[in-house]
Amino acid sequence: MKKIISIVIPAYREELYLRETIALLMKELALFSHDYDFEIVIVNDGSPDDTWGVIQSLSAEYESIVGVNLSRNFGKEIALTAGLEQSSGDAVITLDADGQYPIDKIPLFLQKRKEGYKIVYNKRPVQQGVSWFKTMSSKAFYRLFSQLSDVQIESQTTDYRLLDREVVNVFLKFKEKNRMFRGLIDWVGFKRYALEFDTLPPPHGRVASYSYSKLFKLALDSLTSFSAVPLKLIGLLGAMISLLSSLAICFILGHKIFFDNAWGFTNLGLFTLFNTFFIGIMMIGMGLIAMYIARIHDEVMDRPLYIVDEVIKNENMKH
Secondary structure (H helix, E strand, O other): OOEEEEEEEEEOOOOOOHHHHHHHHHHHHHHHOOOEEEEEEEEEOOOOOOHHHHHHHHHHHOOOEEEEEEOOOOOHHHHHHHHHHHOOOOEEEEOOOOOOOOHHHHHHHHHHHHOOOOEEEEEOOOOOOOOHHHHHHHHHHHHHHHHHOOOOOOOOEEEEEEEEHHHHHHHOOOOOOOOOHHHHHHHHOOOEEEEEOOOOOOOOOOOOOOOHHHHHHHHHHHHHHHOOHHHHHHHHHHHHHHHHHHHHHHHHHHHHHHOOOOOOOOHHHHHHHHHHHHHHHHHHHHHHHHHHHHHHHHHHHOOOOOOEEEEEOOOOOOO
C-alpha cells in the first residue's frame, strides 16, 4: 500500500497566484504517483478576494484537493494548524500559495524522510525580493530570540517543511492561541535535516500578506510564548536604576552638604529627574506584564483556535 503525503497550503489573498502554483505542484507530484498518493489541503484564511472561489474550482478539477474555508482571517500560524488537523498523510509538507518555494525541491524532502529524518526544513542563504530592513530586522529578532529563549530557532529558515505524522500528532496537542509555527516545531525536537536552497522572487505585483505590524505581533507572541526573560530583565533593570538613583542621590546630597552646592542642583530638578526615571521603568514593566496577562486571558477564555465555515473534498479520494 502506497504512503500518503499531504501538502498543506495556507492561502490569503492568493486568487491571482494559487492556480499556477497548483498546476506546477500537480506536474511535480505526478512524477511520484507510482510511489505515493497525495492529498492537497488548501486553507482559505478569510481572504477578502476570490481565493475561496479558486479553491472550489480547483477541488472540482482535482480529486486530491481538500478545501478548507475559515470563517474569518485567523493568521497564517492558525491556518497552518487548521491544515495539519485536516491532513491525513503519513507525512505533511507545508507550502506557501504564491509559488516562492521551489516545488521541484519536494523530492529532496521525501528522500530525507526515507533516510529517517522526522523533520526536514528549508534554510535559505538568500531571500529574494525582500528589503534590507526586513532582512536585518529578521536576523536581529532571531539573534535576540536565541539569547532570551530556551528554544534555539535558526534564522533564515522558512515554513517550507516536511513533518512526519508523529511530529504532526505531537504538534496538534498544543493548545496555545498565540503561536509561532516554526518555534513549536523546533521545540518538539526529533531528528531533523536542513535543506539549503534559495526561495524564488515573489510574483510581479505581489503584495506581501504579512505586513510589518503582523510581523511585529508575531515577534512579540514568539518572545512571550517561549521566554519569561523579558519580565526578569525588567526586574534587573529596575534594580539597576534603583541602585544608580541611590548613588546619584548620595552624590548630590553630599555635594550640597560638603561643597555648598557649587553646581547649583535644585531640589525640584532632582525630584523631577528621578521621578521620570521611575515612571519610565514602571511603564515598561507594566506594559510587559500586561502582555503576559493578555496571553493568560486568551488561554483561559478557551475559545477555539479557529472556526471552519466549510470543507470540500472528493469522497473518492484515495486513502
